[in-house]
Amino acid sequence: MERERFYAMLQKKQEFDxxxxxxxxxxxxxxxPYDELCNKDELQFQIVHQVEELWLKLIIYTLLDINxxxxxxxxxxxxxxxxxxxxxxxxxxxxxxxxETMSPKDYQSIRTQLGxxxxxxxxxxxxxxxxxxxxxxxxKTVYLDQKDLTIEKIYATEYDHSDTYMIxxxxxxxxxxxxxxxxxxxxxxxxxxxxxxxxxxxxSVELLNNRTRRKLFxxxxxxxxxMTDEWGTEYGVVRKSLPNE
Numbered sequence: 490m491e492r493e494r495f496y497a498m499l500q501k502k503q504e505f506d507x508x509x510x511x512x513x514x515x516x517x518x519x520x521x522p523y524d525e526l527c528n529k530d531e532l533q534f535q536i537v538h539q540v541e542e543l544w545l546k547l548i549i550y551t552l553l554d555i556n557x558x559x560x561x562x563x564x565x566x567x568x569x570x571x572x573x574x575x576x577x578x579x580x581x582x583x584x585x586x587x588x589e590t591m592s593p594k595d596y597q598s599i600r601t602q603l604g605x606x607x608x609x610x611x612x613x614x615x616x617x618x619x620x621x622x623x624x625x626x627x628x629k630t631v632y633l634d635q636k637d638l639t640i641e642k643i644y645a646t647e648y649d650h651s652d653t654y655m656i657x658x659x660x661x662x663x664x665x666x667x668x669x670x671x672x673x674x675x676x677x678x679x680x681x682x683x684x685x686x687x688x689x690x691x692x693s694v695e696l697l698n699n700r701t702r703r704k705l706f707x708x709x710x711x712x713x714x715x716m717t718d719e720w721g722t723e724y725g726v727v728r729k730s731l732p733n734e
Contacts, residue, residue: 496523527602530595537587544581545613548574552620559627564652571659578666585673589680596681621705624660632656640712645719657709664705 503514520535551574558566591599632653633639643654704710 527598528595530591531599531602533587534591534596534599537584540584541581542611542613544577545611545617548577549613549616549620551577552624556623556627559624559631559656562631564656567656568659571656571663575659575662575666578663578670582666582670582673585670585677588677591681593681600682621664625706628656628660640708641715644712645716660706661709664709667705 499517501514503509503512508514519539520532523532526532551570555567555570555574558570633643636653638647638653640657642648643651643657648654
């Protein structure tokens, strides 16, 4: 009886303004009914992925704002909004650990509920993969070309921790967190279905893993390699050990 009482509380019609504003009736019925869940972990599985779509929606919405503020040259707003995006990305990474409480056997039961679906079909993730192209184009036009700058200049020969450098670092952190999410997601897949198994689409897990290793802003990473190689030439690739005291 206690379980039914709590279920009823969550499924009641909207009564208060808070419920109406958050549209809790629709929100809390967006998951499968309790008596239709294939096991006790399916609710968690569905909620984590639904929340992930909401976080992706917020990230994409914010990236569109960032792009507009970059067009205006409003660096402070750009940096502030990138902080919001980075925090959201970390929350997406952290919430994956919830799914690690699910056993491989329980996941297999849930997997049968997906039909032919997989995370590759996520509308939020597919939209997110398009955003870097616009961000880089605007950054290059406003913060590089219009200022007669290059990535090499802002990181090396004309480095002065400028606005352009700060936004480049925001892009680098976005890219790094994107890669970290991909890494943690792949570890979750390994933990759930193994290394060499076929995905829902019949492709091996390792093939999917190879697709997650692509950098979003390659030029920002390449300059670090170039700088390090140049320093190695200047200071010596192999240097003398520190003297013993």
